[in-house]
Amino acid sequence: MKVSLIQMDMKFASPDENFAHAEELIRQAAQSHPDVITLPETWNVGFFPKENLAELSDKDGARVKETFSRLASELNVNIVAGSVSNVRDGKIYNTAFVFDRKGTCVAEYDKTHLFSPSGEHEYFQSGDHTVRFELDGVPCGLIICYDVRFPELIRTITVQGIDVLFVVAQWPSLRRFHWQALNQARAIENQCFVACTNSCGTAGETKNAGYSAVYDPWGELVGGCGPNEMILTTDMDLNIIKGIRSSINVYRDRQPGLYQVN
Structure with a gap:
């Protein structure tokens, strides 16, 4: 499976500009003919504007679904469309969407673990379910940023059988070592590929780390980014998983x- 990770530098609280830039980067990534293209967390607004958040957010994922269903179908590529700030039933969620090559939305996931140190739990509603889906017949899972610190969530997904775990994030430079170590550990302990897509640049007062990467089930770095905006395209040899x-x-x-984790 060939994957292109878009390490995007988005503009804070500027959804129109970010949608245009995301589409531009998707089209650029598609020139390498990947099987899957990914985006980071809350790329539509950054993480996260506290003023006018509901007004800036997508509405029940309508704009994401229209944009990326069209792009996935047109470009014949699977898209893990990161996550967006999203209003549904009067509440704001941090929601990830996944589209197959036909443009069908095959998965939606609301971030389960909200980052309380930044007050995310005061603005967003926590999700109540995990997600597992298939892309080109490959079983996959998806988590968002802070979720990666909770191995019990990830094991709940992986015991159902997945080969690739997608992680989308806006992880800060201050804790870059944690970003790298945690994703590597999740690959090793769950014996799956981890494709982790972070943002870069500055969101509000927070500088994001970048360093998006793909780790194989041995924990080896298959491909990685630096701190700046870029597209990382690399192959995941899924044949090694069985061995x-x-x-x-x-x-x-x-x-x-x-095991008692309650």
Whole structure:
């Protein structure tokens, strides 16, 4: 599976400019003929404007669905359209959308773990479900930013059987080491590829780290970015997964009867 990660530098609280820039970058990435193109977290507004947030947000994902359904179908590519600030039923969610090559929205996921140190929980509603989907027959999962610090959430997805975990984020430069270490660890412990797409540039007062990357199930870096806006295109050799899981079968050797995480 060939994937293009768009490490986007978005304009804070400027959805019109960000939609135009995202489409421009999607079209640029598509020239490399990837199977999947990804975007980062809340790229429509940045993370996150506290003034007029509802007015700046998408409305039930309508604009995202119109834009990326059209692009996915036109370009014949799967799109993990990052996440957007999204109003639904009068509440604001941090929602990720995934589109297949036909332009069908095959997955929606609301960020489960809201980043309380920045007050995200005071503005956004927490999600109540995990998500698993297939792209070109490959089983995949998706999480958003702070979710990566909660291995019990990710294991809940991976025991259902996935080969690729997509992580979309606006992770700050201050904790770049955590970003790299946590994504690498999730790849190793769950024996899957992790394609983690971060933003870059400055959102409000926060400088985002960049350093989007793809890790294989051994934890090896398949491809990575620096701190600036760029598109990373790399191949994930999914054929190695079977050998890794048969040689060190952590799923077979789990003892879920002993685990108490409540």
